[in-house]
Amino acid sequence: MKLLLIGYGKMGQAIEAQALARGHQVVGIVDPTRPDVRITDFDPATVDAAIEFTHPDAAFANVMACLRQGLPVVCGSTGWLHHFAEAKAMVQQTGGALFYASNYSVGVNLFFHFNEYIAAKMHQFGGYDVQVREIHHTQKVDQPSGTAITAAEGILRHFPAKKTWRNEATADTAELAILSERAGQVVGTHLVTYSSEADSIELKHEAHSRDGFVQGALLAAEWLPGRQGVFGMKELLGL
Numbered sequence: 044m045k046l047l048l049i050g051y052g053k054m055g056q057a058i059e060a061q062a063l064a065r066g067h068q069v070v071g072i073v074d075p076t077r078p079d080v081r082i083t084d085f086d087p088a089t090v091d092a093a094i095e096f097t098h099p100d101a102a103f104a105n106v107m108a109c110l111r112q113g114l115p116v117v118c119g120s121t122g123w124l125h126h127f128a129e130a131k132a133m134v135q136q137t138g139g140a141l142f143y144a145s146n147y148s149v150g151v152n153l154f155f156h157f158n159e160y161i162a163a164k165m166h167q168f169g170g171y172d173v174q175v176r177e178i179h180h181t182q183k184v185d186q187p188s189g190t191a192i193t194a195a196e197g198i199l200r201h202f203p204a205k206k207t208w209r210n211e212a213t214a215d216t217a218e219l220a221i222l223s224e225r226a227g228q229v230v231g232t233h234l235v236t237y238s239s240e241a242d243s244i245e246l247k248h249e250a251h252s253r254d255g256f257v258q259g260a261l262l263a264a265e266w267l268p269g270r271q272g273v274f275g276m277k278e279l280l281g282l
């Protein structure tokens with residue numbers, strides 16, 4: 044496949060290495076270090092799919108530019124979902140394709156699945172409070188992580204005692220606390236903990252490297268061309 048990489052930081056570089064190892068071609072790299080390369084230089088004749096891992100402030104404009112160019116786009120950037128409805132509208136308008144996941148690793152998507160199952164069971168039995176915790180490297184700019192937000196939304200859907208989430212400890216039992224920590228080079232750790240007076244139950248995902256994110260993003264890029272609409276890991280993995 045002919046891939047366009049948008050963002051050439053930790054994820055962009057790891058995706059390039061794995062894409063080449065899988066026999067794909069990287070036909071362009073859009074990044075502030077290469078100001079002469081623009082998304083508007085590419086079209087469906089030259090690119091099969093774009094893969095976007097940049098910055099919360101840049102992702103929406105990049106996704107919109109890809110859709111205007113007719114490029115299927117796989118986006119992994121977090122922290123821009125307040126614009127997601129506009130991106131969806133652009134997909135409709137252009138007949139294009141957008142794939143989005145707050146976390147591309149298969150393990151985290153299993154974690155999301157079990158998280159919703161556990162939330163429903165814990166609601167059924169009662170007596171427990173719940174919180175979400177995420178730990179990431181100190182270069183991460185958004186907080187809470189996109190993954191923690193997805194996990195929190197999954198809990199809110201199945202555990203009605205929690206009405207909304209808040210990114211700090213809270214005394215309001217209707218609020219689901221998401222606690223964020225930044226430490227060293229931690230790739231990404233997420234925990235959901237249910238606690239009662241008697242005991243605790245914990246669901247934890249710990250990324251040991253970025254390989255899981257990279258493999259998932261490439262799977263999505265291989266799957267997306269030829270499809271029309273907005274997709275995520277549930278569709279890709281059949282979860």
Ligand SMILES: NC(=O)C1=CN([C@@H]2O[C@H](COP(=O)(O)OP(=O)(O)OC[C@H]3O[C@@H](n4cnc5c(N)ncnc54)[C@H](OP(=O)(O)O)[C@@H]3O)[C@@H](O)[C@H]2O)C=CC1
Pocket residue numbers: 049050051052053054055073074075076096097098099101105118119120121122144145146147148185256
């Ligand atoms: N969904 C998932 O599975 C995962 C998501 N992420 C998310 O992906 C994003 C990127 O992560 P990561 O690679 O670690 O971050 P990095 O900071 O290492 O890399 C981001 C790169 O994007 C560049 N960039 C900034 N603005 C633009 C722009 N407008 N157009 C093109 N490139 C741009 C940055 O350049 P410069 O440094 O010069 O600003 C940098 O080279 C984050 O939002 C992160 O949360 C990360 C891992 C997994």
Ligand SMILES: O=C(O)C1=N[C@H](C(=O)O)C[C@H](O)C1
Pocket residue numbers: 121145146179183187188189190191230231232
């Ligand atoms: O910035 C990161 O590094 C990561 N970001 C994603 C997130 O915000 O959830 C996914 C992963 O945890 C790594």
